[in-house]
Amino acid sequence: MSTTGPRKPPLVAPKRTRKAPTKPARKTKSAPRRGRARSSNPIVRFFGGIIRWALRLIWGIGWRLTALVLLVVGSFVAYTYTTLPEYQTLMDGRAKGSVTLLDDKGEVFAWRGDQFGGVVTADTVSRHLKNAVIATEDRRFYLHPGVDPIGIASAIRINLSEGRGPLSGNGGSTITQQTAKLLCFGNAYSESDWKSEADYIADCRRTSLVRKAREAIYAMAMEAKYTKDQILSVYLNRAYLGGGAYGAEAAAQRYFGKSAANLNPAEGAMIAGLLTAPSTLAPTANLERSRNRASVVIGLMRRQGYLSDQETALALANPAELSEAAERQAGGYFADWVMSSGPEFFTRDTTEDVIIRTTLDQRVQRAAEDALTYIFDEKVREGSKAQAAIVVMSADGAVRAMVGGRKTKVVGAFNRATQAKRQTGSAFKPFVYATALELGNSYDSIVVDEPYCLNIPGSGRWCPENYTRNYKGRVTLTESLAQSLNIPAVKISESVGRDLVRKVASDFGIESDLAAGPALALGASESTLLEMTGAYAGILNGGSSVTPYGLVELKLLGEDEPLMGTGGGIGERVIQESAAQELIYMMTKVIEGGTGGRARLPDREAAGKTGTTQAARDAWFLGFTADYVAGVWMGYDDNTPLSGVTGGGLPAEIWQETMIRVHEGLAPKPLPMLRPKPRPAPPRQEPQRRSPLAGNNPIENILRSIFGRN
Template identity: 45%
Template sequence: MRLSADDRSSRSYRGTAKPAPREEPRRNKSTKGGGGGRRRGRRRRSLLGMLAYWMLVLGVWCAIGLGGLIAYHAAQLPPINQLTVPKRPPNIAILAADGSLLANRGETGGRTITIGEVPPYLPKAFVAIEDKRFYEHFGIDPIGITRAVVTNLRGRGGMQGGSTLTQQLAKNLFLTQERTASRKIQEAILALWLEQTYSKDQILELYLNRVYFGSGAYGVEAAAQRYFNKSARSVTIAEAAMLAGLVQAPSRLAPNRNPELAEARAKLVIAAMAEQGFISQASAKTALVAPAEAAERVGAGSVNYAADYVMDVLDDFIGAVEGDVTVLTTIDTKLQSSAETILVDSLAAQGAKQGISQGAVVSMAPDGALRALIGGRDYTKSQFNRATAAKRQPGSSFKPFVYLTAIERGLTPDTIRDDSPVSIKGWQPENNTRTYRGPITLQTAFAHSINTIAVKLNQEVTPKEVVRTAQRLGITSALQANPSLALGTSEVTPIELTSAYATFANGGQSVLPYVIREVKTTTGKVLYARKGNGFGLVIQPQPLSMMDAMFHETMTSGTGSKVNLAGWEVGGKSGTTQDFRDAWFVGFTSKLVTAVWLGNDDNSAMKRVYGSGLPAEIWGKYMKTAHVGMQPSPLPGGLWHGAPRSIFDGAPVAGGQPPASTQTADSDRAWVPPAPQERNFLERLFGG
């Protein structure tokens, strides 16, 4: 049976109410097409809703991704609860005897300094140019980042960074300098930690002590010393602005390399400081009118030799350095500068002509306190310290140890010895003049550096005894006990030869050279303070008086007569080695003992340079300058003036009888050798 359309409709809705017939919407003739507009509006709202929805979804996923990214990079860092600011490498500030800074040693180049120590405008200069919202943000500055991005997109004013001072500190403390997204994320995490852990002033203080300023200077104190030769506590507004501007590009903006760029950058800093109210307009104008200038670097020259020597011996006194320390030395800045200038100028004027490339000067007080230490001609070209480390043959400047050994065994300056040819197992040393004077006194032989007499005395007293005498006076280098020892063929360093001569200048007391007086921490705790010196008397008064008389004769009529100091009791001795490889002059007064060495590092020969020549000239110029304003004073041991003549009693000299031709003249004995006594510490130590 076929159903009608109504019947099919009724069956389809069986059990439910039949829906009412749909009515056609009424159209308002006055709003033609109004229904279509509403449909389009609903579609627009639907599209906006969908867009908002998907943006929300995208934002959620971005947040999740960012959170995961942050979590991943945070996991690469140490646990936050274990995070600590790395300890700053210690600085060793080396001071001259007057307290002025000679040099800084250590990785940072300067000591730690607090905000309270520096002028208020110094830290504010960094805030003004690097992070003007420093006191407002929480370690990351969204406003600053946005501003930097906009500026960079516009391409105006050069590329800008959005890193805060806190982020820069985080990078310096914990991270490398690589430019990667990973590092920037870790930098931001660490910046937030720093802000939660430290106050703003503490963060700024850490920053000022850790940021790099170029030329090996880490921290504002090191930079101030490096570029302006002054402490950060004393910088002007102009200098503070130049330092603050420098951190953006230390190598490019260094005032000693690119003063124009450094000054231009400093002007921007000054303007920013004035704009933000950190300094007055008047102060800004003053700073702009008188810009900062990099000073000539103090410490670029010879003081570094002294500073290096301090570092060589510092461990012996305080061990490992755990924090910043200050080392007070014995170095006199005026004497150091004078010695350097005279040596360098002399070599510049005569070095090339005479075949001399290097030199060294050691000057000390008679108690061993180093006043000047010049280890070479130019520290920037060679850091090898010839004053303390170069072992060179001393030539005739070693002869005093031979003569002292002989005098301690009964001879006097008036003792006669024969200047004549000598041959020892085929070795035939000659005098410089290759002539012979015949019988002469020891004093004359010493003053004119007669080789044959020194060699004969060395044989009389035995080379082994001469070695013991030299060691007793402070020579620590290995000495060969052979006939040529008398002519200074065993190598020594300038500093040990100077300290040995100091014994003749101080009344016969043992001398241990020293350069450190005191070591303190920055809080004032004394880690070391010098007490005492040496091992007591090592030359008895009578032999000392005789030796000083012979030294003095050298300066009045011998090889040192051209450089004698008027009004002073002066002793000295020249030294020249075979083929003119080394030339020395060592001399002393009651106030100062100084040695000058000239030669070549490769041990090549100079052009007939004698110790009585250019070395003596340098010694004389320096000593005259050093003694200006001092009241002349005699040598502590006094000068022996001879004794009544008597007939030689025939007593043998250690090492054998004097030559038969001179026995009748050996009667000038002014004293009797003391009876053997218990050996002192040095004699036991060195086998004397």
């Protein structure tokens, strides 16, 4: 069978044609390879390999070591974090409390101990104080994590450029690090662990690499635990700011008499400036130096944008002024005396904040200070090292003013009014005459001023002399006291009995050991000015003993009920009131016509007594008006004799200047004294003619006796 139709082509592979070989393309310049091409030099390749290997090794070790350090530091920070208390408990870090002293009107005049005015926060203090602290101490405070590497590097550079060690001088510490130091890294003060609080503080402030590392760890833990403002609040409350003030509130009250919330830029800058050297820069120590530092702080505040040009100019033109109490620094000696006379656990060693109301009258205090300054400026030769002290009190022993030396603005200085025991000289004689009057003698009783000697067992013959080395003959007790005659005083003392004189003086408040020999009457015993002034107050009040006192009331801060009250005042009667009145009358004659004439007051009655010891080593004047009793002592601390000074000289003038100032504005009052009635004059007799030889011719006298006058 056959098929018809077109035939299909056979199934065969297509014919392959061989392509002519193509020429290879020309090589073109290719793009450079990334990375450094290996050198064909085998030596270079060898050392390059070593360097690459070392870098890889360093990087490998470095990041692992860094990670390890970060892990260790983080562990320490984390552990420290767990030990941190709530920030509110860190505000008051004082080991001891404070004492605030108020005058008789309730106004603050002195502070003692570690002052803490109360808790403040970064939000409640004046913004000017807050900004001044940040500008001065840590301008990147809100930017760093507790440690500022930039600040540390800058501090090291400055220290090295000035030839110091890297950690000496500028430390680059942040406010957080400084707060860590103030907290002593959480180690609280313990009396059992430290010899003193000063040693504890010194150890907390010690600087070393280990301490710096510990400080940094503690600071970073604080940054993790507390907010920035909480850390700043702790710092503002714990920082020491001079003058015994801890914290911003105490400093503001101490220096400016206002709250830390009300400080202006100049005041805020002054307080912030104290942080670098609080004791040296304290305005109560050197106001000009403190103002200069405040000017620097104001400049920093301006550069960092915290003050405008106008605010800066105003602050520089009106520097901070101290409050009246801070500027006066009144009653430093008085405050020290009150602190020493009160119970230690509420004064010198108090752990509480104590308020003490005192008897101090700041007007009287200023009068005493001004009087002393005036006399030494006007009447004492320039360069003299002589010292003086003044005590002014009321008749009941309430001390109104106390000056313990020529430098009046002091704290903790030697107080010559209370601590210096010196011979009293003739200032002791009123107690001899008080004894005689108590035993029935009178102001016009007669004593003979004449040569007088005593045989003293064991010492031999003793013959006292008057200051003038002459004798007055028959004199009244009043004349004897007014002229400060020695022989009559010894005679009276011997006649009434030395033991009784010692008892009267002791009962009046002279607690020092009194001499046993006859020189007792001449003031051979030693006493303090405070004791002597208190004894004279006993004469003024009518013959009752007096215990000088300055503390009126003591209570804890925030409490209404006082813990203790007045510690002195009028005690038991020593002599009868009539005897005291006679003695006051006799003592007025000392001023009106005796050795104390320079103490005379122009507008009121005054009574007193001078005193000068052997070789004029001590000079005294003590006396009173109806309102005040005042005592003055003058001498050298080393017992050098005074040149040309007696109790009736410069001490009497200091007393007069003090009392004139003290009595300004006070109406004169009469002294509570005896006022003798004037005696009638003897009847006038006609003069008799006598022969020029009358009374001299014995024969004529015999004839007269027989035959009469003619």
